[in-house]
Every structure is written in C-alpha cells, then in structure tokens.
Amino acid sequence: MGNHILRALVVLLITAWGCAAQIGLNLESMQNPPGLAWKQIDAAHFKIVFPVEISRDAQQIANLLEHLYEADSRSLQMRPRRISLVLHNQNTESNGFVGLAPRQSEWFNTPPQVGLIGCVPWYHLLAVHEFRHVVQFDRALCGMTKWLRFSFGDFGHAVGAMMNLPAWLLEGDAVVMETALTRGGRGRMPEFTMPIRTMLLSGKRHSYYKMIYGSYADWPADPYSFGYLMVSRLRREKGATIWSNVIGSTMALSLLPYRFPWSLRRQTGLTATGLYDATMEEVKTLWQEQLAHVDLTQAEQINHSDRFLTHYLFPKPLADRSILVLKFGLADRYSLTRLSPDGKEKILHLPASPFIYPPSVEANKIVWTEQRPHPRWGYADYSSIQVYDLNSGRTHRLTDRSKYMAPALSTDGRRIAAVEYTTTNHCDLVILDAETGKEIWRWSHPENAFLMTPAWSADNRWIALNALTTAGRSLGLIDLETGRWQELIAGGEENTSLPTFFKDYVLFNWDYSGIDNIYAIHRRSKKIWQVTSREFGAFNPSISRDGRLLYFNDYDSKGYQVAVMELDSTRWREWSEIVPHPFGYHEPLVQQEAGVDFIKTLPDTTFKIEDYRSLKDAIRPHSWILPIAADSYETITAQLLSQNLLGTMGWTLGYAYNQNEKTHACAAGLSYAGWYPIVDLGARFGGRTSSYRDAQDQQQLYSWKEQGLSLGLRLPLNLTRSVYQTHLQLGASAEYARISDKEFIERYEHNNGAFAPVTYSAQFARTCQWINEVYPRFGQSISVLYRHVPFHSDYHARLTAARLNLYFPGFHRLHGWRWQLAAEKQKAENYRFENQARLCRGYSDRYHDFFYRWSADYALPLAFPDWNGWGLIYVKKLTAALFYDDVRARNDERKSRYRATGIELTAYMHLLSIPVELPLGVRFAYLPGEKKWQPEFIMALEL
Numbered sequence: 001m002g003n004h005i006l007r008a009l010v011v012l013l014i015t016a017w018g019c020a021a022q023i024g025l026n027l028e029s030m031q032n033p034p035g036l037a038w039k040q041i042d043a044a045h046f047k048i049v050f051p052v053e054i055s056r057d058a059q060q061i062a063n064l065l066e067h068l069y070e071a072d073s074r075s076l077q078m079r080p081r082r083i084s085l086v087l088h089n090q091n092t093e094s095n096g097f098v099g100l101a102p103r104q105s106e107w108f109n110t111p112p113q114v115g116l117i118g119c120v121p122w123y124h125l126l127a128v129h130e131f132r133h134v135v136q137f138d139r140a141l142c143g144m145t146k147w148l149r150f151s152f153g154d155f156g157h158a159v160g161a162m163m164n165l166p167a168w169l170l171e172g173d174a175v176v177m178e179t180a181l182t183r184g185g186r187g188r189m190p191e192f193t194m195p196i197r198t199m200l201l202s203g204k205r206h207s208y209y210k211m212i213y214g215s216y217a218d219w220p221a222d223p224y225s226f227g228y229l230m231v232s233r234l235r236r237e238k239g240a241t242i243w244s245n246v247i248g249s250t251m252a253l254s255l256l257p258y259r260f261p262w263s264l265r266r267q268t269g270l271t272a273t274g275l276y277d278a279t280m281e282e283v284k285t286l287w288q289e290q291l292a293h294v295d296l297t298q299a300e301q302i303n304h305s306d307r308f309l310t311h312y313l314f315p316k317p318l319a320d321r322s323i324l325v326l327k328f329g330l331a332d333r334y335s336l337t338r339l340s341p342d343g344k345e346k347i348l349h350l351p352a353s354p355f356i357y358p359p360s361v362e363a364n365k366i367v368w369t370e371q372r373p374h375p376r377w378g379y380a381d382y383s384s385i386q387v388y389d390l391n392s393g394r395t396h397r398l399t400d401r402s403k404y405m406a407p408a409l410s411t412d413g414r415r416i417a418a419v420e421y422t423t424t425n426h427c428d429l430v431i432l433d434a435e436t437g438k439e440i441w442r443w444s445h446p447e448n449a450f451l452m453t454p455a456w457s458a459d460n461r462w463i464a465l466n467a468l469t470t471a472g473r474s475l476g477l478i479d480l481e482t483g484r485w486q487e488l489i490a491g492g493e494e495n496t497s498l499p500t501f502f503k504d505y506v507l508f509n510w511d512y513s514g515i516d517n518i519y520a521i522h523r524r525s526k527k528i529w530q531v532t533s534r535e536f537g538a539f540n541p542s543i544s545r546d547g548r549l550l551y552f553n554d555y556d557s558k559g560y561q562v563a564v565m566e567l568d569s570t571r572w573r574e575w576s577e578i579v580p581h582p583f584g585y586h587e588p589l590v591q592q593e594a595g596v597d598f599i600k601t602l603p604d605t606t607f608k609i610e611d612y613r614s615l616k617d618a619i620r621p622h623s624w625i626l627p628i629a630a631d632s633y634e635t636i637t638a639q640l641l642s643q644n645l646l647g648t649m650g651w652t653l654g655y656a657y658n659q660n661e662k663t664h665a666c667a668a669g670l671s672y673a674g675w676y677p678i679v680d681l682g683a684r685f686g687g688r689t690s691s692y693r694d695a696q697d698q699q700q701l702y703s704w705k706e707q708g709l710s711l712g713l714r715l716p717l718n719l720t721r722s723v724y725q726t727h728l729q730l731g732a733s734a735e736y737a738r739i740s741d742k743e744f745i746e747r748y749e750h751n752n753g754a755f756a757p758v759t760y761s762a763q764f765a766r767t768c769q770w771i772n773e774v775y776p777r778f779g780q781s782i783s784v785l786y787r788h789v790p791f792h793s794d795y796h797a798r799l800t801a802a803r804l805n806l807y808f809p810g811f812h813r814l815h816g817w818r819w820q821l822a823a824e825k826q827k828a829e830n831y832r833f834e835n836q837a838r839l840c841r842g843y844s845d846r847y848h849d850f851f852y853r854w855s856a857d858y859a860l861p862l863a864f865p866d867w868n869g870w871g872l873i874y875v876k877k878l879t880a881a882l883f884y885d886d887v888r889a890r891n892d893e894r895k896s897r898y899r900a901t902g903i904e905l906t907a908y909m910h911l912l913s914i915p916v917e918l919p920l921g922v923r924f925a926y927l928p929g930e931k932k933w934q935p936e937f938i939m940a941l942e943l
Contacts, residue, residue: 038051050086057425085105140157145251160251211226213876312326378718384397418454498541508541638656663687764781780804804822826847839853872911876910905924
C-alpha cells in the first residue's frame with residue numbers, strides 16, 4: 001500500500017512539473033508567422049494541415065501514410081484512431097514528434113546535413129518512425145490507462161503511457177520499424193550502435209539503469225540505439241507481436257508500481273535487467289566475431305582525454321600546425337577550439353547554436369552556419385553564414401535571413417559553396433561571394449535531390465557532395481564550368497558521407513565493411529580503396545597542408561577523438577579485396593514485416609486539397625488536469641484545457657486553490673497567439689486573504705471575495721544572437737474586480753466595492769548554461785512589475801516589484817555564483833496585492849509595505865554517483881549550494897530584518913523507474929534572528 005501511495009505522489013509531482021509551463025492560457029511563442037495560406041487533406045486515417053507551398057509534398061505524404069497504415073500497425077495488433085498532422089516549412093530544424101496532450105503529430109521539413117538519415121528520404125523516415133509512435137500510444141490505450149484518459153483526457157493518456165512504457169521501448173521499436181520497412185533506417189548503420197559496441201568491446205558494461213537514465217559523467221542516455229537492440233533481441237526470439245503482448249499486459253493495470261517489468265517477465269520469462277544482460281551478451285559475441293575479421297591500421301590519437309565524455313569532431317589542420325575542432329561534451333559547450341602541437345587547447349569561438357557538420361577552413365578563415373530564431377515566431381528561423389578571421393580573431397555574419405547549410409570555402413577563400421533548402425522544399429547548390437555574401441552561381445540536381453556537405457577541389461573547379469533521392473544516396477561531382485553532374489557512386493543503399501578531395505581521389509566516410517571507416521575513390525577510374533581500418537570507427541577525413549598526413553576522428557569510449565596517420569596510397573586496401581561483415585541484427589525483423597521494398601511503389605492517389613479553417617478547431621478540449629504551478633505560490637488547479645491545431649488559440653475553465661493564502665477560486669480564460677502580441681482574456685471569482693497586526697501586535701488574518709474580468713497583452717521575444725540565450729517578455733493587463741464580504745475594515749473607508757488594477761511587466765534573461773553546470777556560467781535576468789489603480793475605484797493600491805539575478809563563474813568550471821537583488825513596495829490604501837517575491841529562506845511568507853533582499857549563492861556539483869538502489873531510486877548527480885539571505889523590511893514606521901544562511905543539498909534522481917529526472921533536496925537554514933535551524937524540503941524546478 002505504501003508503494004501505491006508513494007507512486008501516486010511522485011506521479012502528481014511529475015505531472016505538475018511537466019505541465020507547469022503549459023497550464024492555463026500560457027500560450028507562448030511556438031507559432032508560425034501570420035500570412036501563411038494553410039491547406040488541408042482529409043485522408044481516411046489522417047488529417048494533414050500544411051502551407052500551400054508544399055502541397056505537392058503533402059499529397060505524397062498522404063499517399064505514404066495511408067500506404068503505411070496497415071504495415072506499420074500490424075505487429076502491435078492495433079488500428080490507431082485518426083490523427084492530425086501539421087507540416088512546418090518555416091524553420092531549419094530537423095525533427096518530428098507525436099504529442100499526446102493535445103494528440104497530434106508535427107513534422108519539420110528540413111532534412112539533416114549529416115547524421116543518421118542514411119539513404120532514406122526525410123519524409124519517408126519520419127512517416128515510418130513517427131506513425132509507429134501513434135500506433136504505440138493507441139496500443140497503450142487499454143485497461144487502467146483507458147480509465148485515466150476518461151478521467152483526465154489526453155493528459156491522463158500521456159501520463160499512463162509515459163509513466164509505464166520506457167523510452168527505450170518506444171524509440172527502439174520505432175527504429176526497428178524504420179529499419180524493417182525501408183532500405184535504410186538507423187538499425188543498419190554501424191555508427192548508430194557504435195557507443196554500445198565500443199563500451200562492450202572495451203571491457204565495460206554499464207548497469208541497465210545507467211543505460212536508460214544516463215550519466216552526467218560518461219554516458220548520455222540514448223533510448224534509440226539501446227532500445228533498438230533490446231526490442232530487436234526479444235523480437236528475434238519471441239516473434240513480431242511479443243511487444244504488443246507486453247504493452248497490453250502493462251497497461252491493463254498501469255497504476256500498479258513496476259507494472260512494465262512484471263509484465264515483461266510474465267510474457268517472456270525475463271526481467272528488464274535480464275533482457276538487458278541477454279542482449280548485451282548476444283551483441284557482444286556478434287561484434288567480437290565481426291572484429292575478428294578486421295586487420296587494423298595504425299594511427300595516433302593527439303588530443304587529451306577528459307574526465308567527462310567529450311567529442312573533438314571534424315579536425316581541420318591549420319597553417320601553424322595546430323588543429324581546429326568542434327569540441328563539445330557533458331562538461332563543455334559547443335566551441336570552435338584550436339589544438340596546439342604541444343597539446344594545449346584554446347577556444348576561438350562559441351557558436352550561437354550547436355551544429356553537427358564540418359566547419360570549413362581556408363585562407364585563414366573559418367565558415368559555418370548558425371540558427372537564428374525569429375524574434376516572435378518560434379516555428380520560424382533562419383540559417384546565417386558566420387565567418388571567423390583567424391588573423392584578427394573577429395567574427396562577422398555574412399548572410400542574414402537565409403536558409404543556407406554546410407558552407408564550404410574555396411581554397412583561395414574567395415567563394416563559398418552552400419546548400420540552400422527553401423520553404424518550398426527545393427534544394428540547390430549556391431555559390432556565394434565570400435566577401436559580400438551575394439549569389440554568384442546556382443545549380444539544381446535534375447531530380448531535386450537533397451544535397452549534403454559540399455567540398456571544393458584544389459583547383460576550385462569541382463565540388464564533391466552527396467545527393468539523396470528516392471533512389472537512395474549517391475556520391476558525385478559537379479563541374480562548375482559546365483554544370484555537369486558526374487556520379488562516382490550511384491544512388492542506392494551505400495551510406496557514404498562527408499567527401500573531401502585528395503589529389504585525384506575523393507575521400508569519404510563509408511560503412512561498407514560493417515564498421516565505419518574512411519575510403520577513397522579515384523575520380524576517373526572510379527576504383528575504390530579502404531584507407532583506414534579502425535576498431536570502432538573512423539570518420540571525417542581532412543588532409544594536412546603538405547598532403548602527407550590524414551587527420552580524422554577515431555572513436556573510443558571517451559568519444560570522438562582526433563587521430564593522425566601517414567597518407568600513403570600504397571598501403572590502401574583495394575575495395576574488391578574487402579569481405580564485408582555487417583552486424584545484420586535487423587535481418588530477421590525485415591522478414592517479420594512487409595519488407596524493405598514496401599514503400600518503393602507508393603500509390604499515386606490525388607487527394608482533395610481544401611482551405612484549412614482554424615475556427616473549426618477553436619473548440620478542441622483535450623485534457624482536464626490537476627497541475628501544481630512551479631512558482632512561489634504553489635497554486636493547485638483543476639482545469640479543462642483546449643488548444644487548436646496550430647497552437648494559436650487556447651482556452652481553459654478551472655478551479656484554483658492558493659496554498660499560500662488558503663483560498664479558492666474559479667476561472668475561465670481565452671488566449672490568442674496569432675498576432676505579434678498574445679492576447680489574454682479572463683474571468684475569475686473566488687476568495688483572497690491577507691494579514692495585519694492588531695493592537696496587541698499580533699498577526700491576524702482577514703479574508704474577502706473577488707469577482708473579476710481581465711484583458712492582457714504579452715509580447716514574448718527571442719533575441720538570441722550569440723551563445724547567450726536571450727529572451728524578453730513585455731506585458732500589460734487590466735482587470736476589473738468586484739470585492740465583497742471584507743472582514744477587516746479598520747482604517748478603510750470601503751468594505752466592498754469595485755476594483756480596476758492595471759499591471760505592467762517586463763522580464764529579460766540572458767544566460768549561458770551547459771549540461772553539468774549547476775548555474776549559468778555567465779548570465780543576467782531581471783524582472784520588473786508595476787501594478788496600480790489609475791481609474792475611479794472603491795479600492796486603491798500600488799505595487800512595485802523588481803528582481804535581478806547575476807551569474808558568474810566559480811572556482812571550477814562547473815561551479816557558479818548567483819547574486820540576487822529583490823525589492824518590493826506596496827502602498828496599500830485599502831487593498832493588498834499578492835507578494836511577487838519570497839521574503840527570506842527559512843521564513844514563512846508575511847506582508848510588508850516595503851522590503852529589499854540581497855542574496856548570494858555558491859553552487860557546485862559534489863558527485864556523479866550513478867547509484868542504483870534496488871530499482872527504487874537512481875541518483876545521477878549530487879549538488880550543494882551555500883547561501884546567505886539578508887532582508888530589510890518596513891511596515892509604516894516599524895522596521896524588521898530577516899537573515900538566513902545555510903546549505904541546500906540536492907539529488908538529481910529517478911524514482912520508481914519513472915523517466916522524468918527529479919531534483920529533490922533539503923535546505924538547512926540558520927536564522928540568526930531566531931537563533932535556530934530551519935530545515936525545508938526543496939524541489940529545484942527553477943533557478
């Protein structure tokens with residue numbers, strides 16, 4: 001019984017955290033720009049909403065999804081309900097997801113330049129993977145989870161599914177399907193499972209819990225690759241429908257603790273840890289057999305390994321014999337870093353946004369692209385080309401409001417080749433002037449292929465790149481004088497990438513042998529040689545200035561390292577001599593499903609395209625929930641939520657209990673976010689309480705009732721233009737409130753009456769924080785609020801509040817300081833507004849006409865234990881923060897001072913196998929004025 005209660009409490013906390021930013025009418029900035037002409041297709045199982053510019057793609061997607069419907073559903077024995085899909089085309093993000101509250105799917109149109117896209121067109125990969133999630137979630141809608149959905153709407157469905165089905169099952173199963181139903185899929189790619197292969201063949205095996213929850217030290221959780229192996233292992237042994245049985249058994253009694261491992265054992269005879277051990281033993285044996293056939297080439301790693309997992313990607317030799325790399329890891333944010341011959345490292349630049357493709361270096365310049373968000377519209381952004389001058393150390397932006405990717409400098413530094421992917425899903429190679437950014441030349445692939453990572457020849461006449469079409473992935477050359485396209489490796493299943501020129505050869509990444517390595521193809525004869533043969537994988541070739549050395553990425557258990565070897569073509573191994581030894585773990589799964597040729601022949605149905613009418617989605621209730629707001633007032637609410645398909649309109653009906661004031665209220669509201677300012681309308685009626693000191697200097701409570709209407713405007717702006725995430729929100733609102741049944745009338749002329757406050761607010765934040773940093777390394781945030789009653793009213797009051805946070809580095813790269821100043825002043829003629837800032841740690845909230853506080857915190861990580869306690873608790877990180885608060889306050893002429901000092905200890909953990917990480921801790925505050933210690937429980941949801 002205790003476990004049931006504890007699990008219910010944890011679920012309540014998690015649902016509160018997950019909803020804190022979304023409850024009520026808190027529509028933020030995730031919308032498309034206004035003015036797009038939205039259309040829709042109503043197919044049998046899908047409603048597809050899209051901008052008119054990609055109507056042709058929408059037709060293809062409708063055919064693809066309807067064609068996939070049966071095949072992608074069969075092994076889970078489920079025919080899912082009809083679902084809406086929104087296609088976005090205004091940003092450069094490569095992503096797709098299925099949401100459950102509200103239930104809909106959203107895809108983003110830009111494919112990735114590098115990574116694990118393989119030889120499958122982007123929309124095909126999204127269709128198989130994301131629709132499989134739709135099938136999974138509907139398969140989970142049974143038993144107690146069906147009751148949760150009846151009780152709480154889509155939110156109950158989401159809680160039931162996400163609290164019981166591990167992420168590795170959901171993502172691994174989706175990867176299995178993308179591998180079984182296409183010629184590509186990540187399950188076929190050695191790089192996809194390379195971290196696990198490296199771990200096992202290096203003599204390590206992390207615990208099951210470390211694999212699913214990850215580590216802040218040396219293992220970022222990857223439910224995709226880990227889940228692919230786990231799901232595949234059981235399907236290979238038990239058949240295609242085994243996971244359908246496990247999901248059904250789990251969700252039948254999903255409110256019981258540890259239901260998933262119990263169901264897994266009941267259906268298979270294996271616990272989750274037992275399945276993990278069996279999977280790791282099997283794949284380790286297969287990988288050892290594969291490695292036994294490999295003759296390794298020698299190379300020298302030249303960078304120093306870090307305590308934390310750290311990657312040194314895309315090594316580029318510079319003129320002074322140093323090496324440029326893109327460095328990042330669990331303790332290091334993305335940076336362009338110079339590795340000196342003596343082993344020292346120097347950060348040259350911190351990019352504004354992460355990117356995973358090679359920066360280009362020529363003529364003492366570095367070029368790359370950075371994502372630049374639209375200030376207001378979260379689903380619109382641009383990709384601008386940045387240039388860093390190695391001589392001056394200065395960076396400038398070459399293009400703005402562009403859609404360029406993977407820029408590459410010509411060897412003389414005068415031109416830049418880049419891939420442009422437009423909002424119409426058209427892809428071109430564009431040549432730009434490196435000084436002005438103006439377009440010089442443009443080339444289109446005859447099949448509108450998606451073009452990837454161009455590279456220049458030494459004479460600047462040829463460009464090598466990859467091209468992806470429905471036929472597969474090809475490697476070829478473009479003659480810039482004639483515009484002729486010459487294929488070196490024809491389109492197919494060959495996963496080649498990142499070409500670079502070397503004399504009469506083109507070097508490139510390829511996984512032909514079963515392990516990723518570097519190969520070379522002769523430009524005229526098209527003969528292929530294997531250049532490297534490394535144990536775990538070799539990638540990203542780059543040639544020294546004199547042509548004698550090959551720099552590349554060599555993978556090991558610490559990440560992608562920089563390695564160097566002599567570039568001697570006489571030692572290369574001819575391709576015809578290589579006997580591939582693929583991992584082949586997916587092969588039985590292909591036989592269980594419809595097969596890889598399934599989506600080769602798609603139907604060509606022409607669906608009717610209609611105008612999308614957003615007003616039809618205006619009433620779209622999806623959840624009725626009980627969140628806890630993550631603010632100082634701990635307001636418990638019960639709400640009915642509605643949101644339209646494009647995220648521009650939402651409404652709510654709700655009940656609220658303010659734990660600070662111990663009052664009840666009912667409210668309704670409507671928000672519209674389709675304009676630059678977000679418009680909020682609201683209505684509320686309920687109770688309020690406050691306090692005063694009586695003639696005996698005793699604090700007394702009094703209460704009253706309020707009924708009110710409100711109108712507000714908010715303008716959320718994303719001003720990020722550097723590594724510092726910069727956000728500004730301006731707001732103004734007006735309310736009309738009717739007050740009645742006031743109990744305390746001393747000094748006050750009115751007991752009941754009308755009240756019309758107006759509020760102005762501004763919040764600004766500029767911070768830079770990475771994974772393992774407790775506080776932002778540098779940053780500032782400020783919030784200001786002014787509330788008054790400018791109109792004729794029976795009640796008058798005025799409130800001014802401000803808070804400033806300043807963040808600075810500590811004595812270690814993961815330590816940090818936070819200095820905080822806060823002040824609040826009320827002129828309560830006959831009404832008191834709610835406090836906006838907490839008074840002092842260790843004290844309960846109390847009213848003052850004026851107070852100001854300064855605080856200092858020093859925070860640091862104590863340990864990264866990765867400790868598992870019998871599956872009940874998994875602790876990833878322990879942190880400590882020393883603090884001091886000093887508050888000066890005044891009521892009329894009465895002055896008060898509050899002080900507190902002490903320590904906060906926080907553990908970042910997972911409880912009861914629930915996937916959300918919880919930062920739970922305790923605060924020990926010493927109150928000098930009271931001469932006592934005050935312990936408090938804390939949940940560090942926000943800084």
